[in-house]
Amino acid sequence: MKNGMRKKATIYDLSVLSGSSPSTVSAVLNGTWRKRRIKEATAALIRELAEKYQYTANRQAQGLRSSRSGLVGLLLPVHDNRYFSSMAQTFEAHVRSKGQCPIVVSASRDPQEERETAATLISYSIDELFICGATDPDGVHEVCEKAGLKHINIDLPGSKVPSVISDNYEGGRMLTEAIIRQFPADKPLAPEELYLFGGRNDHASHERIRGFRAVKRDLLAGDPDICIQTTGYSPNNTRLAFEAFYEREGRLPRALFVNSSINFEGFLRFMAGHPHETFSEMVVGCYDYDPFASFLPFPVIMIxxxxxxxxxxxxxxxxxxxxxxxxxxxxxxxxxxxxxxxGPLDALKDID
Amino acid sequence: MKNGMRKKATIYDLSVLSGSSPSTVSAVLNGTWRKRRIKEATAALIRELAEKYQYTANRQAQGLRSSRSGLVGLLLPVHDNRYFSSMAQTFEAHVRSKGQCPIVVSASRDPQEERETAATLISYSIDELFICGATDPDGVHEVCEKAGLKHINIDLPGSKVPSVISDNYEGGRMLTEAIIRQFPADKPLAPEELYLFGGRNDHASHERIRGFRAVKRDLLAGDPDICIQTTGYSPNNTRLAFEAFYEREGRLPRALFVNSSINFEGFLRFMAGHPHETFSEMVVGCYDYDPFASFLPFPVIMIxxxxxxxxxxxxxxxxxxxxxxxxxxxxxxxxxxxxxxxGPLDALKDID
DNA sequence: TCTCTTTGCACAATCGATAGTGCAAATACT
DNA sequence: AGTATTTGCACTATCGATTGTGCAAAGAGA
Structure with a gap:
């Protein structure tokens, strides 16, 4: 095995070594050789040489010619959050199982960055784009459309292409009901004791809030507007909203519907500044699941x-x-x- | 603005539109035009057309010609964990700021998958590879070396190229000491009450354990071997180790050094099967930081x-x-x- | 043996950008 | 005016693969 060759082998190298033409080598190695009536023996020889010289096709050349790159994109708001990173993990498994290569990027929930990031991916001729949690799915759509790139929305819906989203209305209902039922019959929750924090002007938040209000009216016979505090998705704004509430009321609501784990992080920041006892009687529901959050010192119901x-x-x-x-x-x-x-982690084999 | 053109504009299209040659267009748009003594007016015209027709260079063609793709790879063990997803988030910011495109993939801590994944990335002519937490960094090194790909190790060191890792010995010491000092002087910890769970036969685990033992001997004047339980990185194996311990001893150790947040998830699984009181007196140190874990019902010290x-x-x-x-x-x-x-999330602007 | 078909492969154009080279026109200089 | 420079750009090969087309040699059929 003579190693040390600096440059990677190409079909031209194998062509010389095998005595066949580059096109024959190409056909053998990309599987179209039967259609081209290449002799079994020729194919075998070429495959053997490819193995020996560790040939792998140059995907850029392939992509240039065929205008398909084998790259499949996932556009996320952010990476470092269990929901989106699980999304990345599962996405990667799907794409790899199709023999393609995943390319996961984040665009910070910023409409312009979303469009620019999509454009960057397009310049690499990605084959498909999954747009997850985009603030402006239809904006990204335009960019993709113009480039003839197939795409789909996840988590937040767009209007131009298919979307796959969580049933946020139903989820909001389930969570609200579970929160209410967490309280014993002798100490039931009053309508003004159940607050929703987080979320903003997006489809998911709307639907969750709609579910929240519907169940609240049903089960608690009341739904004051003040109980909805949309803080956006920033942890810090969420913290400020809690601080303001606490300042005003001198206590927290008995029950909380938190719009997402990112907002929940804002709540953590609030917690850091207040003693344990402040939270001892409360119940929190969070739309998103995080294993550690599930074990906090008060009951945390998650979606x-x-x-x-x-x-x-x-x-x-x-x-x-x-x-x-x-x-x-x-x-x-x-x-x-x-x-x-x-989670996906459990699929891993663990050696040693 | 006449839209609707299916295919993307190329330098050849702009060449026709501008009356210049493709090479001139190329030079103007990639910035080498001054060197080529292109007239300012010509350049301006071409830039204007490029703008109008929304030209973006085909990176595959660029990459094929220049054998540089503008892609920079990060190889992770897994995505869905705060440590690695923060790594991805920060990595992405770095790469994007250099005008390149990040490509983050995971290889499940499996040496063979690590090598194959590296090979896949190489077939896309990535410019650099950051190898994070690889089980077999030197194996990946060989693949990169052979392809002339520049690479570096992160989190777990290799021997052939530079590595940047956490100071695990010092971290192990710090964490162990903090755990011990968490106990009041009148109820001090005995050497056999402080256990380490998790980790395996890798450099990071070794160093953390070395730090653990050193401090333990120093501060507690003792260090029974039984107190080290290497369970690998699987949450489920970790859970089993805790179950076994609990079965044997009828209780948990008073203090715990958990090797990583992934092992901590194994502890969560154990917690799920046991009542709150089981943990009320304990102190846990975890090598890794997770915001939610930091607020569990017992003191959690993190690195x-x-x-x-x-x-x-x-x-x-x-x-x-x-x-x-x-x-x-x-x-x-x-x-x-x-x-x-x-965290990185805080850099986001939050509108609405 | 001679035509007809099938087999097995080589040739060459192409994808979109880059970069070395060469050459006419414009300008400078004597 | 005539030569020497400089300016401004076009030409062309190249990166590594894919694919339509063409053609010689082998085999089949009469």
């Missing part, structure tokens, strides 16, 4: 969005030739307090 | 690895022409219980 099903559906829809711009809703799951779910 | 500094150092070393295979150690930070740190 786990069914990432696997959402992505499975998205990949399925992606396979259709010209899918209608339908919104597919996937029912999320209610997770009771103190629950440690298995 | 935050300094991801920003590690990556900053890695990118700095990467710039050197032929860096020596040194191991650079970055001191991690001790995080006291109930601490919610700001």
């Amino acid at each position: 786990r969005q069914d990432i696997e099903s959402m992505l499975a559906k998205a990949f399925e829809v992606m396979k259709e030739p010209r899918p209608a711009p339908t919104v597919h809703m996937i029912r999320p799951e209610l997770i009771k307090p103190r629950t440690a779910l298995a | 935050r690895q300094d991801i920003e500094s590690m990556l900053a150092k890695a990118f700095e070393v990467m710039k050197e022409p032929r860096p020596a295979p040194t191991v650079h150690m970055i001191r991690p930070e001790l995080i006291k219980p109930r601490t919610a740190l700001a």
